[in-house]
Amino acid sequence: MQVSVLFSGGKDSSLSAILLEPFFEVELVTCGFSLLPVGEVASQTAERLGFPHRVIKPDTSILEKAYDMIMQDGFPKNAINYIHKSFIEHLATDDNINFIADGVRRDDRVPVLEHSEIRSIEDRFGVHYVCPLKGFGRAAVNELVKEHLIIEEGLSENVLKADYETELREIISQRNGSGKIKEIFPTHVQSHVIERRKADRTEQHD
Amino acid sequence: MQVSVLFSGGKDSSLSAILLEPFFEVELVTCGFSLLPVGEVASQTAERLGFPHRVIKPDTSILEKAYDMIMQDGFPKNAINYIHKSFIEHLATDDNINFIADGVRRDDRVPVLEHSEIRSIEDRFGVHYVCPLKGFGRAAVNELVKEHLIIEEGLSENVLKADYETELREIISQRNGSGKIKEIFPTHVQSHVIERRKADRTEQHD
Numbered sequence: 001m002q003v004s005v006l007f008s009g010g011k012d013s014s015l016s017a018i019l020l021e022p023f024f025e026v027e028l029v030t031c032g033f034s035l036l037p038v039g040e041v042a043s044q045t046a047e048r049l050g051f052p053h054r055v056i057k058p059d060t061s062i063l064e065k066a067y068d069m070i071m072q073d074g075f076p077k078n079a080i081n082y083i084h085k086s087f088i089e090h091l092a093t094d095d096n097i098n099f100i101a102d103g104v105r106r107d108d109r110v111p112v113l114e115h116s117e118i119r120s121i122e123d124r125f126g127v128h129y130v131c132p133l134k135g136f137g138r139a140a141v142n143e144l145v146k147e148h149l150i151i152e153e154g155l156s157e158n159v160l161k162a163d164y165e166t167e168l169r170e171i172i173s174q175r176n177g178s179g180k181i182k183e184i185f186p187t188h189v190q191s192h193v194i195e196r197r198k199a200d201r202t203e204q205h206d
Numbered sequence: 207m208q209v210s211v212l213f214s215g216g217k218d219s220s221l222s223a224i225l226l227e228p229f230f231e232v233e234l235v236t237c238g239f240s241l242l243p244v245g246e247v248a249s250q251t252a253e254r255l256g257f258p259h260r261v262i263k264p265d266t267s268i269l270e271k272a273y274d275m276i277m278q279d280g281f282p283k284n285a286i287n288y289i290h291k292s293f294i295e296h297l298a299t300d301d302n303i304n305f306i307a308d309g310v311r312r313d314d315r316v317p318v319l320e321h322s323e324i325r326s327i328e329d330r331f332g333v334h335y336v337c338p339l340k341g342f343g344r345a346a347v348n349e350l351v352k353e354h355l356i357i358e359e360g361l362s363e364n365v366l367k368a369d370y371e372t373e374l375r376e377i378i379s380q381r382n383g384s385g386k387i388k389e390i391f392p393t394h395v396q397s398h399v400i401e402r403r404k405a406d407r408t409e410q411h412d
Contacts, residue, residue: 019229023225023353102341118312118343128349129343135308136336137325137328137334137336140334
């Protein structure tokens with residue numbers, strides 16, 4: 001069975017792929033609107049993890065609509081959820097994709113699909129949407145990350161990650177200046193995966 | 207890292223153990239009050255799956271309190287949730303147990319811990335409580351089960367499983383007769399694991 005794992009280059013999506021690897025043929029997929037080289041950054045990380053990777057560019061109208069939402073709301077939650085859901089629906093229309101995996105953890109709030117949205121996507125498109133970390137709290141995820149990944153953590157404005165926030169920030173910066181970003185986005189710690197721990201892959205080839 | 211997986215002999219707890227196996231040293235633990243040989247049934251299944259297994263007997267007062275609850279309620283939900291939570295707390299007090307895994311799926315309703323109960327148990331006892339299938343819907347679980355397990359399914363009164371319901375049914379049958387069981391428990395389909403698919407273990411030793 002094949003699974004397409006939503007991949008930002010962060011620890012949660014990387015760990016999700018690692019947890020699925022013994023049971024699925026894993027490919028990583030990154031959403032990129034070509035505003036910034038987020039796809040290339042993700043590709044490099046994917047290569048270090050040892051997984052095949054694709055950058056997928058959904059219709060630019062999705063980023064435009066998200067931009068309108070965030071400028072109206074003054075906070076990023078709805079815009080990020082909108083891009084997330086649109087990207088998953090975009091993947092779900094691909095006849096070759098049967099399982100879509102998302103790195104969402106137990107305590108994550110954004111981006112998260114509502115239960116009804118999950119059921120709707122699974123029913124409309126005939127796909128399975130799975131979240132391998134949904135039943136894991138932050139501390140348990142950290143234990144697994146420590147065993148399998150080498151990461152760097154930093155404030156969100158200093159770490160180039162291939163998540164939805166990165167290109168949303170960029171479009172706001174281009175149109176409204178960097179002051180607007182500081183107004184809208186809370187600063188938070190981001191993780192970026194540097195390397196996979198060697199022991200991990202050795203074990204799998206025992 | 208070691209994990210103790212709550213084990214009933216059913217497909218969800220078996221699959222949870224299989225999903226964790228590449229990343230943890232797995233042991234299976236079954237709750238048994240010695241009213242019926244549920245521990246022996248679970249042990250046989252555990253052996254076929256290839257995991258070490260322990261039967262753990264919490265204080266009988268837990269079954270007694272659950273009996274009082276179910277007789278008062280007239281339905282099993284609260285009593286089953288009570289045994290479930292008590293058993294997890296019992297495990298969490300064991301200094302050698304750091305990770306407790308539960309086979310609960312995305313759509314499961316009983317037994318399920320509330321979010322606040324999970325946080326409370328993790329904080330009070332310093333354990334990680336993880337649910338590998340929490341982010342998987344029924345159809346996705348069935349796909350994985352098909353690949354890894356051979357199961358038999360039957361109505362709940364005909365399949366001897368090592369779940370909390372089995373001994374609750376027995377204590378009611380002993381004290382109030384089998385008619386009372388039919389009144390309280392809805393009939394539902396239960397799964398029992400017969401065997402692990404060979405390909406599964408071969409792959410892991412590639």
